[in-house]
Amino acid sequence: MKNCNQFKKLEICVCGLGYVGLPIAIEFAKIFNVVGFDTDKLRIKELKNNYDRTAEIASQKLDGCGITFVSEAGLISRCNVFIITVPTPINNFNKPDLRFLINASQTISRVLKKNDFVIYESTVYPGVTEDECLPILEQNSGLKVNKDFWLGYSPERINPGDTYNRIDNIVKITSGSNREAANFVDELYKKIIKVGTHKAPSIKIAEAAKVIENIQRDLNIALINELSMLFKELDLNTNEILKAAGSKWNFMPFEPGLVGGHCIGVDPYYLTHKASEIGFHPELILAGRRTNDNMPDFIAKILIRHMIKSNKSFINGPVLILGMTFKENCRDIRNSKVFQLRDKIIQYGLEVDLYDKLADYDTVKLNYGFNKIENLDENKYQAIILAVKHDYIKAMTMKEIRAYGKVGCIVFDLKNVFPHDEVDICL
C-alpha cells in the first residue's frame, strides 16, 4: 500500500484533458511527474504547442509545465496513479452515457500493475465507480482491489470561466476503496488543494455528494424560472421581486435564465436514472429539469408577443442572439440552450443570427452544422436577445447594441444586464 513516504515515487497519469483534466494535471505537475493522456490527437498537438482551446490555462502556464502529453495508451504504462477525468454526458434520451468512463477504465485496466492507484473524478450516480468501473479494472487486469491495487473517487469541482474559484481554493471531496486508500487519496489531493479536502466515509457518499450539488443548483434556477414565467403572466417584473426578496438575510440570489452545459443540466439525470432502477420516482428533480428545458420556448413566446404588440407588423430582418456559450466568460457551447432558443424562434418563421466572439467557431460548425456570425452588421436586426452575461457584453452600451438593430428593434435582456428602462423586455 502506498503511503505518504512514497509520494516521491509517484508518476501520475491524468486521463482526459478537458476542462477538468488539464487544470488537475497542471497542479500535480508542480510536484510530480505527470503524463497527460487524451485520445483526441488534435488536442494533444495543441497542448504540446502550449495552446488550450478551452481558454482555461494560459499559454505561458502550459509552456514549461513539465507534463508529457500523449495520445497513445501504451505511453502511460509507466505511471502508477491514474486519475480519470473524462466526461459523463447524457444521450439524446437524457440517459447517462458511461462510454467515456468505460473506455477509460478499459484503457487503464490494460496497463494496471500491482500497487497502482485508480482515482475517478467524473460526476456519476452512487455506485458507478465500484459497480461499473471497478469490475472492468479487475477483470481485464486480473488484479484485485484492496489487495493488488486501490480505488479512489474525488469528484471534480472545476467551475469553468470562474476566475475566483479555482482548483486550488475549492475544497475537494476525497474517498477510497478502504480506509488506507481514502487516506492516500486525501493526502495526495491535499498536496495541490491549498484550502484542504473533505474526506468522505465511502466512495458512494462522495459520488452522491457531488451529484446533488448541481441538482440543488438546477432546482433553484428552475424555481426562479417558474416564478418568472408566472410573474410575466401577472405582468410583474421578476428582477424587481428578486431584488426585494434578496433584502432578506437568507434569501438565495438565483437568477432566471437558460440552463445548459455539461453539469447542471446533466447531473440530475444521473441520479434519477439510478433512482428509477430501484423504483423510486423523484418528483422534484425531474420537475426542475422540465421547467428549465421549457425556458427557450417561453422566451421565444415572450419575444414574439412583444414584437407583435410593439410593431403591429413585423419589420424585416433576422433576430440576433448575442451570446452562445452555456455560461458567461466561458468558451464552451456544449449543450448550450441558446441553440434551442434559436430553433424555437425559427419555428415562428423568423431568421436567427447567433453571435459570440468567445464561442469557438469550429466547434459551433461541427456541433450544430451552421456558422456563427463573425462580424455584426449595423441596422440589420428586428430584435436582439442578450442571452449570456459575458463581461464583453456587459461592457457594451445600449447605444452600441441598438446600432445593430433597425428602427423599432426590440431588445430583450434575458440576464438583467441593463437597467430596465433601457431595454424593451426583461424577465
Added chain:
Amino acid sequence: MKNCNQFKKLEICVCGLGYVGLPIAIEFAKIFNVVGFDTDKLRIKELKNNYDRTAEIASQKLDGCGITFVSEAGLISRCNVFIITVPTPINNFNKPDLRFLINASQTISRVLKKNDFVIYESTVYPGVTEDECLPILEQNSGLKVNKDFWLGYSPERINPGDTYNRIDNIVKITSGSNREAANFVDELYKKIIKVGTHKAPSIKIAEAAKVIENIQRDLNIALINELSMLFKELDLNTNEILKAAGSKWNFMPFEPGLVGGHCIGVDPYYLTHKASEIGFHPELILAGRRTNDNMPDFIAKILIRHMIKSNKSFINGPVLILGMTFKENCRDIRNSKVFQLRDKIIQYGLEVDLYDKLADYDTVKLNYGFNKIENLDENKYQAIILAVKHDYIKAMTMKEIRAYGKVGCIVFDLKNVFPHDEVDICL
C-alpha cells in the same frame, strides 16, 4: 398627505397581536403612541398582565411598554395609522383563508378617517392588498385611496424562536399605494428597523417578494427530503452526503425534516392559488409541497421497518415523539407535522405519546383534542423519535433519552442531533 414632519402626531394601531403584531407594537411604542388591538379577549388580558404566551416578548419588556391593549374596536378610532398583522392561513383544502384579513379590513374601514394610513403586513399573493382589502376599506368608509387615505404594504419577516435575527436587524420591505405613500411607509419603518428598509416599486412587487421567500425555503427543504428518501432506499446516510456536499462554497446547507408552521408550509399555496386563477399551473412549487407533506408517512415507514428488523417481534409500549412544535425553540404547535407523524404511526396499530415541555399544554388540547404527556416515565417506550431540535433536547444525553425506553428501544434521530453511532436510525 402625511410626511415625516407629522410623525410626532402619529397614533399607531397594531391590529392583531400574535407572533408578528406584538413585536411590531413593542418597537413602535418606543417612539409613538401605540394601541394594540386584538379580538382575543384572553390575549389582551394576558398582555395587560405582562404575559406573552408566545414567549417572544419577556414580561419585563411588556411591563411599562406603554402600549394600550384593547379588544374593543371602538377604542382604536383615535388612531391615524393602522398596521394589520393578522394571520393568513389556509383552509382544510389548502386554499387561502382571507377571513382574518377581510374582518380586519372591515373593522378598520369603520373607523377610517381622512388622512389616515392603512398598512398591511400579512403574507398574501400579489393583488390581495389592492384588489381584496382596498375595496373593503373604500366601500365602507366612503373614502378614496390616494386622495382621502393611503395604503401601504410591508411584509413581516418575524422569525419566531430566532434570538439572533430580531425585528430591528432584519431589513424590511416597504411599499405604498403611490410614491408619496411608499416614502411615508419607508420613513416610518426606518424609525424602528436599525438595518434599514428596501423600498419596493409597488405593493404587488412587495407582496410577491414576501411570498417567494418561503417558497424558496420550502422547495429547498423538499429537495433534501426527496433526496433523503432516495438515499434511504440506497442505504446511504443523507447527513454524511450533505456534510460532504457542504464542503463546496456554494452548496446550501438545508436539512431533511418535517415542514410545518404557518409560513413555509402555507405561503406556497397562496401563490399557486393566484396562479391557478390565470391558468398557470406551477410544477415545482406544488411538487415541493407534496414531498414535504409525505415526510410523516416516510418517517413512520422507516421506523416500523427498523423496529421489525431489530426486534423481530414488537416489544410492548408506546412510541414517544420528543418535540411537538413546528420549529426549534418555539412554543408554536400550529400546523406542526408532528401530529401527522403521530397519526401515521397509529395507523400501524401502535400507541404514541407526545412530549414537549415548550409546547403550550392548553393549545395542544384545544387544537388536537388530546393531552401531551406532562412527565416522562422511565423504561416505558419501544421507540423514541427526536423530532424537533430544541436546545433543551440537544442538551440531553443519549443515556438520559434511552432511560425512557425499554431494553431494545429504537432511537430515531430525525434532526441529526446526536452522533450517528449513538442512535439507531437517522436520515
